[in-house]
Amino acid sequence: MWEVLDRLFEKSIKLLAFISLLLLSFIILFIFKESLIFFRAVPILKFITRNTWNPLAAPENLSILNIILGTLYVSIVAIIIALPIGVGSSLLLSGYVKEKPRLILRGLIDVMAGVPSVIYGFIGLLVLVKFFERVFDFSSGESVLAGGILLSIMVLPYIISTCDETMGKMYEKYSIAAKALGISKGYIIRTIVLSQSIKGITAAAVLALGRAMGETMAVMMVIGNAPIMPKLLGKCQTIPSLIALEMGMAEVGSLHYHALFAAGFVLMAILLIINIALFYIKRSMSQL
Amino acid sequence: MKKISSILFNAWILLSGLLALLSAAFIFIYIVKNGFKAMTWEFILSNPAGIPLGSEGGILPAIIGSLLLMLISCVFASILAISTAVYIVFYCKSKRMESLAHVVIQCMAGVPSIILGLFGYTFMVANLKMGRSLISAGLTSGIMIFPFIQARVEKTFREFSSSMLFSSYALGTTKLYTLLRLVLPQSIKDIVSSVTLAGGFAMGAAAPIILTGAVIFAPIPKSLSSPVMALPFHLYILTGEGISTEKSYGTALVLILLLFIINSVSISLTFWRKEAAK
Amino acid sequence: GCTSQAPTTPADSEPAAGDKPDEMKTEFKAQITFNGSSTLAPVISAIATDFIEGYTTWNKVDPSFPEENIAIYVSAGGSGAGVKAVLEDTSDFGMLAREIKSEEKEKIGDAKDFTLGIDALTISINPENPLVKLRDSLTTEEVKKIFAGEYKFWDELDSKLPHKEIVVVIRDLSGGAHEVFQKSVMGETQIRPDAIQSPSMGALVTKVIENKDAIGYASFGMVNQNKGKLIPLKVDGVEPTEENIVNGSYKISRPLIVVKRGELTPEQKAFMDVVTSEKGAEIIEQMGFVPVK
Amino acid sequence: MNVLELRSFYAYYGDKKIINDINMKIEKNKITAIIGPSGCGKSTFLLSLNRMLEESGGRAAGNILFNGKDIYSMAKEEIRKRIGIVFQKPAPFPFSIYKNLTYAPIFYGIRDKSRLREIALDKLKISGLYDEVKDELGMSALKLSGGQQQRLCIARALTVEPEVLLLDEPCSALDVKNTANIEKMLINLAGDYTIVIVTHNLYQAKRISDYTAFMLDGELVEYDETVRMFSSPQDRRTREYIEGIYG
Amino acid sequence: MNVLELRSFYAYYGDKKIINDINMKIEKNKITAIIGPSGCGKSTFLLSLNRMLEESGGRAAGNILFNGKDIYSMAKEEIRKRIGIVFQKPAPFPFSIYKNLTYAPIFYGIRDKSRLREIALDKLKISGLYDEVKDELGMSALKLSGGQQQRLCIARALTVEPEVLLLDEPCSALDVKNTANIEKMLINLAGDYTIVIVTHNLYQAKRISDYTAFMLDGELVEYDETVRMFSSPQDRRTREYIEGIYG
Ligand SMILES: Nc1ncnc2c1ncn2[C@@H]1O[C@H](COP(=O)(O)OP(=O)(O)OP(=O)(O)O)[C@@H](O)[C@H]1O
Ligand SMILES: Nc1ncnc2c1ncn2[C@@H]1O[C@H](COP(=O)(O)OP(=O)(O)OP(=O)(O)O)[C@@H](O)[C@H]1O
Ligand SMILES: [Mg+2]
Numbered sequence A: 001m002w003e004v005l006d007r008l009f010e011k012s013i014k015l016l017a018f019i020s021l022l023l024l025s026f027i028i029l030f031i032f033k034e035s036l037i038f039f040r041a042v043p044i045l046k047f048i049t050r051n052t053w054n055p056l057a058a059p060e061n062l063s064i065l066n067i068i069l070g071t072l073y074v075s076i077v078a079i080i081i082a083l084p085i086g087v088g089s090s091l092l093l094s095g096y097v098k099e100k101p102r103l104i105l106r107g108l109i110d111v112m113a114g115v116p117s118v119i120y121g122f123i124g125l126l127v128l129v130k131f132f133e134r135v136f137d138f139s140s141g142e143s144v145l146a147g148g149i150l151l152s153i154m155v156l157p158y159i160i161s162t163c164d165e166t167m168g169k170m171y172e173k174y175s176i177a178a179k180a181l182g183i184s185k186g187y188i189i190r191t192i193v194l195s196q197s198i199k200g201i202t203a204a205a206v207l208a209l210g211r212a213m214g215e216t217m218a219v220m221m222v223i224g225n226a227p228i229m230p231k232l233l234g235k236c237q238t239i240p241s242l243i244a245l246e247m248g249m250a251e252v253g254s255l256h257y258h259a260l261f262a263a264g265f266v267l268m269a270i271l272l273i274i275n276i277a278l279f280y281i282k283r284s285m286s287q288l
Numbered sequence B: 001m002k003k004i005s006s007i008l009f010n011a012w013i014l015l016s017g018l019l020a021l022l023s024a025a026f027i028f029i030y031i032v033k034n035g036f037k038a039m040t041w042e043f044i045l046s047n048p049a050g051i052p053l054g055s056e057g058g059i060l061p062a063i064i065g066s067l068l069l070m071l072i073s074c075v076f077a078s079i080l081a082i083s084t085a086v087y088i089v090f091y092c093k094s095k096r097m098e099s100l101a102h103v104v105i106q107c108m109a110g111v112p113s114i115i116l117g118l119f120g121y122t123f124m125v126a127n128l129k130m131g132r133s134l135i136s137a138g139l140t141s142g143i144m145i146f147p148f149i150q151a152r153v154e155k156t157f158r159e160f161s162s163s164m165l166f167s168s169y170a171l172g173t174t175k176l177y178t179l180l181r182l183v184l185p186q187s188i189k190d191i192v193s194s195v196t197l198a199g200g201f202a203m204g205a206a207a208p209i210i211l212t213g214a215v216i217f218a219p220i221p222k223s224l225s226s227p228v229m230a231l232p233f234h235l236y237i238l239t240g241e242g243i244s245t246e247k248s249y250g251t252a253l254v255l256i257l258l259l260f261i262i263n264s265v266s267i268s269l270t271f272w273r274k275e276a277a278k
Numbered sequence C: 001g002c003t004s005q006a007p008t009t010p011a012d013s014e015p016a017a018g019d020k021p022d023e024m025k026t027e028f029k030a031q032i033t034f035n036g037s038s039t040l041a042p043v044i045s046a047i048a049t050d051f052i053e054g055y056t057t058w059n060k061v062d063p064s065f066p067e068e069n070i071a072i073y074v075s076a077g078g079s080g081a082g083v084k085a086v087l088e089d090t091s092d093f094g095m096l097a098r099e100i101k102s103e104e105k106e107k108i109g110d111a112k113d114f115t116l117g118i119d120a121l122t123i124s125i126n127p128e129n130p131l132v133k134l135r136d137s138l139t140t141e142e143v144k145k146i147f148a149g150e151y152k153f154w155d156e157l158d159s160k161l162p163h164k165e166i167v168v169v170i171r172d173l174s175g176g177a178h179e180v181f182q183k184s185v186m187g188e189t190q191i192r193p194d195a196i197q198s199p200s201m202g203a204l205v206t207k208v209i210e211n212k213d214a215i216g217y218a219s220f221g222m223v224n225q226n227k228g229k230l231i232p233l234k235v236d237g238v239e240p241t242e243e244n245i246v247n248g249s250y251k252i253s254r255p256l257i258v259v260k261r262g263e264l265t266p267e268q269k270a271f272m273d274v275v276t277s278e279k280g281a282e283i284i285e286q287m288g289f290v291p292v293k
Numbered sequence D, E: 001m002n003v004l005e006l007r008s009f010y011a012y013y014g015d016k017k018i019i020n021d022i023n024m025k026i027e028k029n030k031i032t033a034i035i036g037p038s039g040c041g042k043s044t045f046l047l048s049l050n051r052m053l054e055e056s057g058g059r060a061a062g063n064i065l066f067n068g069k070d071i072y073s074m075a076k077e078e079i080r081k082r083i084g085i086v087f088q089k090p091a092p093f094p095f096s097i098y099k100n101l102t103y104a105p106i107f108y109g110i111r112d113k114s115r116l117r118e119i120a121l122d123k124l125k126i127s128g129l130y131d132e133v134k135d136e137l138g139m140s141a142l143k144l145s146g147g148q149q150q151r152l153c154i155a156r157a158l159t160v161e162p163e164v165l166l167l168d169e170p171c172s173a174l175d176v177k178n179t180a181n182i183e184k185m186l187i188n189l190a191g192d193y194t195i196v197i198v199t200h201n202l203y204q205a206k207r208i209s210d211y212t213a214f215m216l217d218g219e220l221v222e223y224d225e226t227v228r229m230f231s232s233p234q235d236r237r238t239r240e241y242i243e244g245i246y247g
């Protein structure tokens, strides 16, 4: 009896897995296809190397170098801020916090990761941007830096939970042996846990970078959305916010519509490269 | 010299822990403090009202809508994601197939939710004529959380002791029996916790549903093809159109509280598992 | 008013008039969907909520309708999305906070549109801006120069003002406001590319309320809802008042329009009758806009 | 009489040849010990005998006959039912003791409660665990001591009524007492079951086995009655291995 | 001369008493073996001796004197530096072989490169690993075989120049050859270090130790010179344990 059920189950699992992968591939191809139409009209090189975005001009002027740079700039600022804090916190968690409180903290971190970006954006606009204007006397607080800081708070939970996982394991694995040599906790964390988690940290940074680059709602509220060459204290535009702002008006089939897909495609391509890198990092890590 | 570097190191990790905690605390306290005023039973249990709509009344349909969206996306995503994980871990024999699957899933994990929204709109709403509806929005969110669930479940399965699997096969039992009687009882809590966590993400995401099914006002939906209200979208409209700050904070607080409840389910499940393992 | 029975046999719904049982069989749609302008969306939703709460089922609206629950759904994505939704048949009605362009009308084909009211874009600044005390009016030319980035600092507009950067806030492209402003003020001139693009009118108004050096084209309705928190300026000496907007002397105005492809079904008509009724006008007025009389 | 017979049998992991041309007969209801240095292929050899090799990613060539029938032409589930295996590290399922013992019988379709109970208690008695756990059958098997876990795993392997029992260094992690218990049990079992045991403890091989096989680098160097093998090994390498250390 | 002395010493995990009133002296530069059935508290006993017990969540009562000074009044880091421990499962740090050996010395403030190298090579030689790895000091320690890893861990424990070396079943996972290597090494070390070794292999205790202690249920049943203990145990339980199986 089990043999029959087994074969049936295997068939359906295979089918479902196949459907899932097909569906995902379809979505990816779909986005690719929609962008391809645009790239027929505007060469991809021109699209990503020029910097005027003006869909309302006739003929349209659709190039997104500034926006690509803006996306990268904001996300990298976010990682630069979040990574040291995240790594530091995870080191603290891995060595100095007991099992139970750590489980609870990790749950809280998950909640943090789940706080909707609309809420972050809202707080960013009312608190962060205003803080910049008040304290630094900026004419307007919308800036790459504001976006970076907001994003750094948003990606912090991802960094912490990814790092903490590897670091916790490292600490558990080696602390007894090291303590048996009379070596202090701080030294263990500094010399073994930190140095052995480099790959985990890289993975966390890459994951966080991906999150940051794909984030829409929150970033849109605090960066000013001006498609100009980004400067740390100036406004900028990111690809997701571009799409979010303009998808409403871009009529299906128009060049503008395909250009938005193309922008999304460029973002995905960047993310894909990053994720493939992550995949290999993870794999080489598991081979250890 | 040893002293200095160790002091610097300790200062660094303490400070970053503090900063992380502070930023989290700030966000929660900010929302709780501002949202507290709006939180009444009436706010939770009634329909939005007032002119403009939402400036008075409550958010019941949005709460129900969000929960329904979560349910649909979770059911859809978990069936597919868990099957995929089972396939990859227990059935897939070819390494290449496995890598290919991973690349596709990784790739999907990298697709920003706004692009998924765009896809959902063009493909499901417009091309398939599913309309802006609970089902379109739920499926789009489901696609969004698929990679998350898949990765976590796969990890759970991979952590399952291979010597136990080995022992089970050695008794001549089949894979299905082993999966059902041995693996599932051990991993069910982890699976449920991954799914609830993902559900929380789905519930909080506005980007995939703006184009595919969220509306400003809808009663509690009666069928899969009705459009729905959803908390993040309601929040987006309340803040975006400057309708009512108090109600926005209130909505944000409700959303966070819901997430909190969902997550505590997942935390207590993990707890329970850890305790049971002892 | 809204109590007046929706005419069962109006001239413009020919098929329904002749053959009622047939109409029941074919396509009675208990569900009506709206999409588009975020300015208009709250208005329609307010009217719709009233309508649903008042009648609950369609047969109470008109006994000839079946006893089905009324469902009216409103979503928002900007005026551009309104046209788009009608074109792509994803909504019954599109909402616009600007004129329909003739090429859009052409694409829709058999377009039916209803103008519900008028909104104006007021050139608004923060109450703490010294400009408030200095003058209460700007010329179109000045507005244009500010938005084009020719004036970068307030003292370039008027030397008595402090040397502070002008923070220009605009709506993104999908909003109706962007196109209206471009057409009625900027003409061929481009808005400075480093202007802050707010994702919604609410965000734009919030920005002006929060930032002393900000200037932006706030919707007349929003200004009324936030009286005192931001100051609308006269343009060429004309104050954005209801009267001036209606008589056309305040130029930067935009119609609030609902558009549909093809004939209205009786039930859609029943609802639109309420929207265009006194009751609808009241709500439009409450939202701070000027209803069409 | 022979239960198992290997005919020019080879086993591979990937391209690496682990078992190299083994020809060997294993006698029924006797204890056969496999000895040899670490990495020589003892575990691989054992896994080949009930086709668990496939599960660990290995590949077989040549024939293994079980009661005269080639095992690679039979359903692998059946082979595994009839040839049970117990590993070095006991891996009880994370259930109660009782459920560990009914896990396989339920799979094989036994539903009758009293029959299941009978099987469970019977195997517990055989494995000498009964007296120690009889009052705690509902306790999680993970709470048992290492030696008890190992005996439970043996009992579990017996619940499917195999004809052959393969054991891979079952005592290496256990203390003297537990080892003694298990050895006693194996000697008792030998009347009814064919037992093949891999061990790195030469004394153990000497104490309990009827036949001993010495493997080196995947080859069967010497295979003989235990008494003969330890008293007068024929091959120089066997002699060196046996005498090498404690000689 | 005694290095360690336990005076009515008790150890607990939670409320469970694991070590019960042990009084015992351990002689300097000799090998003392601890034997006893699984779960009797051998590992706990060992962990108590250098205060690693605290790290595993246990609690001590009574006194342990190290060269006459109570270890619970000393800094635990110092105790652990002076009393090294090696566990059953080797856990080399995920560094190169060389770095494993310089890790602790650097912590203790040795900066001089040539001095570090000297320590590393010296300990490698003592642990008999030198010849096997001398050309690959930069190789990751994780790539060593199990037996090599275990010897590396012993070498590592020696880098801090402890006076006492505690070993908890260091050979249980190793094959005969590796075991022999380690035993040889321990016998060599005995002149300079005091060694306490927990083993479940009675032969091993017999082969290498000067003194043997037999523990049962947390109590010290018998403690004597190894030769005496194995030839004429005084306590019935000891006799039973020793003879029980191979008697
Ligand atoms: N799953 C596997 N994949 C690849 N190679 C393997 C696998 N299992 C074992 N090997 C290799 O096969 C060879 C023989 O391994 P095997 O486990 O059979 O040795 P053994 O005699 O049992 O050794 P030990 O006494 O250490 O258990 C070894 O070189 C080992 O590296
Ligand atoms: N970390 C711990 N927490 C709680 N109880 C423990 C812990 N470690 C050991 N015990 C208990 O203490 C008792 C003695 O354990 P210990 O490890 O000292 O025994 P042992 O003699 O070393 O056994 P073995 O030969 O199996 O290693 C056992 O009953 C065990 O369950
Ligand atoms: Mg083996």
Ligand SMILES: [Mg+2]
Residues within 6 Å of the ligand: E042, E043, E044, E168
């Ligand atoms: Mg122990």
Ligand SMILES: O=P([O-])([O-])[O-]
Residues within 6 Å of the ligand: C036, C037, C038, C039, C040, C077, C078, C079, C080, C096, C097, C171, C174, C175, C176, C177, C201
């Ligand atoms: O009302 P709009 O969203 O089109 O500005």
